[in-house]
Amino acid sequence: MAYKALYRTYRPENFDDMAGQKHIIKTLQNAIDNNKIAHAYLFTGPRGTGKTSTAKIFARAVNCTGEHKPCGVCENCKTDLEGVHPDIVEIDAASNNGVEEVRNLIEKFKYAPIKGKYKVYIIDEVHMMTQGAYNALLKTIEEPPAHVIFIFATTEPYKVLPTIISRTQRFDFAKVAKKDIVDRLAYIIDKEQIQVEDGVLDTIAELADGGMRDALSILDQVYAYSPNFIKQSEVFEIYGIITTNEILDLFYLMIGHETSRLMQAIEALDSRGIDIKRLTNDMIEILKEKVIYDYTRDASLLNRLDQEQVVQLSSKLNTEISLQVIDILMDSYDKYRNASTIILYLEVALLKIMKIVPRGTYEEPMTQTVQITEQPTTTIAPENLQTVAPMVDVETHEVIHPTREVEEQETQQPVEDTIDYTEEEHIPVLEGGIEESEPLSLISDEMPQEPINTHVEPVVEEPTSQEEVKQETMTPNIDQQYIDQASELEVAPKKPKKMNLDDEFVLRLLVGAKKQIRAQESEQMRSINSYCTDLDIQVAKAANMLKNATIVASAETYTLFEVGSLPLAKEINELDEQNEFMNLVKSMFQQEKKVFAITSTQSSRVIDEFKTRYRTNNLPEPISFEIKKEEKKEQTISDELNILFKNNIDII
Structure with missing residues (x-):
């Protein structure tokens, strides 16, 4: 027999099995006990909160002949549990939403029930019905036969006609409380004899976000991943979330103003596939608990943090600053919905936070799990920080x-x-x-003659020696490599090597850039989607790699792009050396150019460096590339025929 998912196996069969929704269950039970059953009900609420399950239990209860309804042992209950009760009909409005289907349904209303007391019609996803179907059903819902009960279920009640809603009793299903989900999961793992680590059920309940069906699906997936013993770390790994200690480490990096390590940590989390939205939400939640503890000093109100963690965080971050940080994170979270690169918004938010957070000493967390590169730090006396x-x-x-x-x-x-x-x-x-x-060079066409005066x-x-320079340089200097090959468009194929541009090279690209060229090419980039399906495979591949990129700087012979990840930037730089972007660039920009790519983090860093060195009149010389174009000899008709038929014909 095929495996049956947990959410199907443990679908509630009576009101006692329901997780949450106590107010709705009590109302329906009282209606049955007092024989005050309405002719139409509307169940609304988020997915997985028990709307359809409650409708099925209620339909079974109104036809139950036992004492405790539904009893599960009478003939009506058994027939319904087997899915063959003739008087309980479940209809999917998504596939039966037309006028003809409703008219056929109305024809069946006039017939009396076969086995039970009521004919119950459960119409799921009722918001999918058409306007004509609503109108056809409207009069029947208002004055149905005495033996007919309608139960409508939907996740989008605002799409249902107000005239339909006004003729029903509406019940709004809320998200299932975390405690109710945990209790139900504990019952299920006990039945299934599943071994779990402490905290696993709490984590699954948080991931489910109030949906009981989602919680059972998550448990099913995690159990398939680890059938012997489910660990909390495995849940984190599968669903791309990080531990509380890792989030605290990010806060301590911000407090210590460890900008480089913070950016490396964020990139490391992004490369692990961490859900940035959930990470931001978790940061807000941790700070919220910290603020609550600041006000109450009551450790029993803490869910994510223990008392030792919250005391340590409170000693380095006061309440007023914490509330400002929460505002910045919530503002960034609100903008994620329209962002093409979410991680960029988070990085900017963290940099803004560092401006308002007083500098402190970075301390390693109790459990260090974020892999970041160690860098030397500089400390300064607190009294110097303000001046x-x-x-x-x-x-x-x-x-x-x-x-x-x-x-x-x-x-x-x-x-x-x-x-x-x-x-x-x-x-x-x-x-x-x-x-x-x-x-500035991206905004004006020419570099200013005089730098801005500063005080x-x-x-x-x-660095004191060349040895230190070699140790501190994170990426190889490929400046000379590009200069040596700038005059050649045809490069012999070589073994791929992921290349990254160093900051000094990018800085020289910025110095030689011009705003008007960038503006023109940015407008031309709007048509890049049309190249993604080009018949030329090389053009299509190059277009797909650049379709989400942003132009940072442009000159006559090169264009610098900003992309979402470091591996993609390195791959673009390598493929450009092999002239993989030549056909795309020539088609899109109408000229042959070199292509370079950097990440948003490196872009912000180099632009800040540009501004600093511009003010001190210390900018390097720009890089110029001379692209030599090969002269094409005029093809004869014989040449064109040979190319077309690949030399398989004799020309006379």
């Missing part, structure tokens, strides 16, 4: 803090306080207050 602005090392991109001696010598305000970037550099401000950090010179710490 000295941190700066960024050009080579390593690490936060550098001026010494006390520099602080005492400088009396003017830092650069960030004296320059309004949105006015001086004409950086557009996006909806929600997010600044589009765009280098404080940036402090840059240079």
Whole structure:
């Protein structure tokens, strides 16, 4: 016999088996006991909350001849449980939504019940019925025969005609409480003899989000993955969620202003397939519990955190800042629905949070599970934090803090306080207050002759030796590699090697870019979807890789794209060396160009570096590429025929 899913095996057979919905169950039981049964009911609510199950139990109960209805042992109950009761009819409105189907149904109403007291019609997904079907059914619902009961079920009641709703008793099913789901799951695993680790049922209940059917489906899937013993970590792995300790580690990275490690941790989570929406929601929930504990000091109100965790977090983050962080995360979560790259919104939100969170000392969590690269950190006395602005090392991109001696010598305000970037550099401000950090060369056609005057010179710490430079460079410098091959379009095939562009190379690309070219190519990129199905396989493949990319900078001989992940960026850079993008670029931009790709994280970092070095008149020389075009000899008719028939004909 084929395996039967848990949600089918353990579908409730009586009111006592129902999880949640106590107010609805009590109302229906009283109606049966007092013989006050209405002629039409409307059950609405989210999926998996028991609408159809309740309808089936109620239909069985009104025809039950036992004492405790439904008894499950009388003839009517047994026949219904077997699915062959002639007086209980279940109809799917999604496939029977026309006028003719309703008219055929109305013809059957006039016949008396065969076995039971009532003929019960359960119409599921009633919102799928057409306007004509509603109108045909309207009069019958208002004055049906005494032996007919209608039960409508829907997840979208707003699509049902108000005239239909007004003729029914409406019951709104709420999401099933977490405790009710856990209790029902505990009963089922006891019946099925499934061994689970502590906390697994709580995690499944959270993932189900109030849907009992979803909870049973999740349990079914996890049990198939681990039939002997289900661990909580396996649930996390299957559904792409992270532990509370990992989320706390992200908070401590923000508190410690460990920007590089924080971005690496987010990229690592994204590469693991973590659900960014759920991660954001979990961060909000943890901070909410922390704020509640700040107000009440009552550990019994905590669900995600234990007392030790919440005390440690509260010692580093006060209540006012916590509420501001919650606002930023909730604002980002609200924008996810319209985002093409969700992780970009989360990264920007975390960077905004770091601006308002006072700098503290990063501490390793009790259980460290996020794999991130260790980097040296710089500490600074708390009294210096309010008067000295941190700066960024050009080579390593690490936060550098001026010494006390520099602080005492400088009396003017830092650069960030004296320059309004949105006015001086004409950086557009996006909806929600997010600044589009765009280098000046992308906005104006020519580089300004004089840099912007500033009051404080940036402090840059240079490595002491070439050995340190090699150790701190995260990616190989491929500048010379591109310059050597810039004049060649045909490159011999080589073994693929995932390549990443270093920051200095990208910086030189930005210096040589022009806004007008980028604007023109951004407009041309709107047609990229038409190339995704091109008959030329090479063009279609290249278009699919770039269809969600954004142009960061453009010049006459190259275009720099921003893509959603580091592996994709490396693959694009490698394939461009093999001229895989040449046909697409030539068709879309009407000229031959080189293509480069970087991630959003690297883009933000390099643009910030551009602004810093621009103010100090320390920008590097731009990179220029000379694309040599091969002269094509004019083809004769014989040449064209040979190409068409692949030299399989003799030309006379």
